[in-house]
Amino acid sequence: MSVRILALVGSLRAGSHNRQLAEAAVKHAPEGVEVSLYEGLADVPFYNEDIDIEGGVPQAAVALRSATSEADALLLFSPEYNGTIPAVLKNAIDWLSRPYGAGALAGKAVAVVGTAFGQYGGVWAQDEARKALGVAGASVLQEAKLSVPGSVTRFAETHPADDSEVVEGLTKVIAQLSEAAAAAA
Template sequence: MKILGISGSLRRDSHNTRLLRAAADLLPSGSELEVWDGLRDVPPFDEDHESDPAPAVQAFRAKVEEADAVFFVTPEYNAGIPGQLKNAVDWLSRPYPDNALKGKPVAAIGASTGLFGAIWAQDQLRKAVQFAGANVLDVELPVGQAHETLDERGLPIDPEQREALAGVLTGLVALAEGAKVG
C-alpha cells in the first residue's frame, strides 16, 4: 500500500513536515509513505494552461495517481489552508470530473503552535478535496502547540494523540484497501 504524504508547509523546520515524516513509523504493516516535497515548485493555477500544465504539475498529478491514498498534514494560516496547498489542490482537481483526486482515498490532519491544531484548515482541505471527487476519511486530528507537544522526531508526545494518529493512518489504509476491492 503506497501512501503519498503531502505537507502543506513550505517552511524548512515545519512541525507539519516533521509530523508527516514521523507518521511513517505508525503505518500498518505492508504500507509505505512517500513524502512529496514539490509543493514549492507548483506554479499558480491558470485555466489557460489547464490542458498543458507545467512539468511540475504533470509530475505532481502522476504522483497522486500512482498512490493508493494521499495523506495531507497542514498548518493553518489566517484560519484556512495555506495558499500554496490550496493552489496545488486546484491543479489536482482538473480536469473535472476525471482528475487525479477522483475516488482517491484521502486523510487530512494538521498541526499548529496555537491551541486549535489547524482544525479549520483541516476542515477546508477535506471540503476542497472531497468536492474534487476524493474519498475522504471523515476524521480530524488537531495537533495544537506542536512546538511543545511533538517529540524530537515529530510524533505526538501524548500516547492518546499518538494512538489517534495511528488510527487515522489505519483508517486511511482500510479506505484504500476497500477502494481496491470495490
C-alpha cells in the same frame, strides 16, 4: 497487497512541525502500508486554466498528478494560516481536481491531519481542506482526524515521531485511510 499513501505537507518551512508529523507517519506506517512524503509542492505554479492544456502543463504539475494517480490514498498535513488552508495545499488540490470530473483526486481516499500553534491544532484549516477535497471529487474520510495543538511548545524538544500520543493518533488515521483505500481497490 501493500497500500501506498502519498503525504502532502502544507508548510514549506524547513523546520515545519507538519513536515515532522509527516515524517512520523512515514516512520510509523504499519506493516503493509507505505507512506511516502511528496517533495515538490513549492515548484507547482499557481493553477491557471490557460496553462492546463495538452502539451502545456508545467512539469511540476504533471509530476504531482502522476504521483497522486499512482498512490492508493492521500494524507494531507495542514497547518493553519490566518484561520484557513495554506495556499500550497489549495493549489495542489486545484491542480489535482482537473481535468474536471477525471482529475487525480476523483474517488481517491483522502484524510487530513495537522498541527498548529493555536489551542485547536489547526482544525479550521483541516476542515477547509476536507471541504475543498470533497468538492474536487476525493473520497474524504471525515472521521479520520488528528489535530495537535501547541505545536511550537509541544515539539520544541520532541519530534512528533517520539510523542506516543501523537504516534497513536497518527497510526489510527493511517489505518483508517489504508482500510478505505483497500476497500476501494
